[in-house]
Amino acid sequence: MTAIRKRRAGVEDRWTRTVRQSDGTTKTEPSTNHGKGSRWRARYVDIDGREHEKLFPRKVDAQTWLDNQISDQVTGMWTDPAKSGVTFGTLAERWLGTKATRSPKTVAGYRSILDTIVLPRWRDVPLRDVRYEDLQVWVTGLSADGSVRFEGKGLSASRVRQTHQLIGAVLKFAVRAKHLPANVADGMDLPRLPETEQGYLTxxxxxxxxxxxxxxxxxxxxxxxxxxxxxxxxxxxxxxxxxxxxxxxxxxxxxxxxxxxxxxxxxxxxxxxxxxxxxxxxxxxxxxxxxxxxxxxxxxxxxxxxxxxxxxxxxxxxxxxxxxxxxxxxxxxxxxxxxxxxxISSGANVKVVQRLLGHKTAVLTLDRYGHLFPDDLDAVADAFDAAAEATAGGLRAVVS
Missing domain, CATH: 1.10.443.10 (Intergrase catalytic core)
Incomplete structure (x- = not known):
């Protein structure tokens, strides 16, 4: 069984070493690495007991990097550098494997979007190299130019939104699995969905x-x-x-x-x-x-x-x-x-319509059919008129 390393961190000089003398004193002398490569090594042991290191030519840079790594561990923003090197395609397949309990149609839809739109562009890109700017430019371009597979044929607003939602879900999975510190798909500009005309028969x-x-x-x-x-x-x-x-x-x-x-x-x-x-x-x-x-x-x-x-x-x-x-x-x-x-025209309230149609919430029913419910706007305006007239009449009586 491999022993877990104790938590520690520090910056050391690779070009020198400390030697203890016979009289008990110490002195610094050149090491075997003197003049070879970067001089300063910053290293730390992570929360799982694994050691990480990075070389720098200047001590101040090594200390800054080390301070950031320690700070990220304290705040929960730290990610394993090896994990962030996993490709998007590899993690996307792992994410898809977690959706086995979803309906076959849903899983098939995920598979189709991955294969025809997402993976041709992002399959071999390491997770740490998936940047907000590049992703936003690509998502915006889908509306005009389409994907690699459908080049020259812009995708519908609905398809672009589905694609963004899937990428966001994969990156969210990466964040929770400590591959990435944050989801770069958050807060992106997306095309608006066109208003669809709903047909109603008498x-x-x-x-x-x-x-x-x-x-x-x-x-x-x-x-x-x-x-x-x-x-x-x-x-x-x-x-x-x-x-x-x-x-x-x-x-x-x-x-x-x-x-x-x-x-x-x-x-x-x-x-x-x-x-x-x-x-x-x-x-x-x-x-x-x-x-x-x-x-x-x-x-x-x-x-x-x-x-x-x-x-x-x-x-x-x-x-x-x-x-x-x-x-x-x-x-x-x-x-x-x-x-x-x-x-609705027969007098059914929103909860009845929700149960009839099998909507998850009444909010969904209102969002979709709220305009069909009779409103009381005229009644409200008439009530305001009556109140204003009564107030005005009372004021006239006081003045007179």
Whole structure:
């Protein structure tokens, strides 16, 4: 077992040595290293018992470096020089290995961003050489020039932000593992996300699009009135639907994973929820289900059963919206927005809408649909007018 070195630090002169004389006195004389290399050696033993050293031509420089190392250890900012020499690519793979518990789609997304955008530029760069200035210039350039693999084709604002978020996560992992003293990805300027126009169908439009969707009529109405994500609807099993109580238990979701195919897993927020079903939709679901077993899928692919894919549903939905007035260009995901809009217009409060859609917090619901809730601005202004008039009347009475 290797003995752990005791904590110590100091600066020594490599060109001289102290020799004890026979009479007990000491004198300084040239060492075997005299005139060779840098004269001053600063060294210290770190918190793990490992010794580090660095040579300097001037004593003052050696002492300054040593003082900084000791100070960083005291303040918790110290990092092992050997660890900071690890390449970004090596640490990124270690970081990705810690995400095994994430959903397959999430991990595949990380893998794609690393392979196509990040690693071609930063794979072989030591962590200590990843500098804020270089990283900021590169991130900004992604919007105009793209990555090494997609040179000349600028990335979307969303993709640039995803890339920055991933790099920041890797560097945060490096800081916590004592490879770096700070995360240089913090505080960077990022492109703004463009405002996306959300589509909302009226009750009449929703029913017309559903009828035009043919065999997917029930699915369209379910998405528009129950607020399920498409992956949640595609994973619905007969046992999840209670047509008598008019309730659906949303417990799982199915999604496409690159190089893997369709994968079933938990919902987006890893939590189940129960949503209400309008009577007319429940009747359609009862017809859709028939006498099938509880483990059977409610909605299946027209190509020999199995999961209904997003591509198949989008194709049918786009054909349907194209023939209904005012609906051309509405996306399948807009049915979820439609559910929120119709629920709010019927008087549902924010907490009800949150539970219906399966949002993690009511804040998210308000951020996305707050503009749809009726406001009391006119009522507030009218109240101010009434108060001001009453005050003015009282003052006139006092004066008179």
């Amino acid at each position: 009750h009449d439009q929703l029913h017309r699009v559903a009828v035009a969707s043919g065999r997917l009529r029930t699915l369209v109405l379910l998405l528009g009135y129950c607020g399920l994500r498409f992956g949640e609807a595609a994973a619905l099993q007969v046992a999840d639907v209670d047509v008598t109580a008019r309730r659906i238990r949303v417990r799982r979701s199915v999604t496409y994973v690159r190089k893997t195919g369709l994968v079933e897993g938990p919902t987006k927020n890893h939590s189940s929820r129960t949503v209400p079903v309008p009577t007319f939709v429940a009747r359609l679901l009862a017809t859709e289900i028939g006498d099938r077993e509880g483990s059977a899928l409610v909605f299946t692919s027209a190509r020999g059963g199995g999961y209904l894919t997003l591509g198949q549903a989008r194709y049918t939905f786009q054909k349907a919206t194209a023939v209904v007035d005012g609906c051309d260009g509405v996306r399948l995901h807009d049915l979820r927005h439609t559910c929120a809009s119709l629920a």
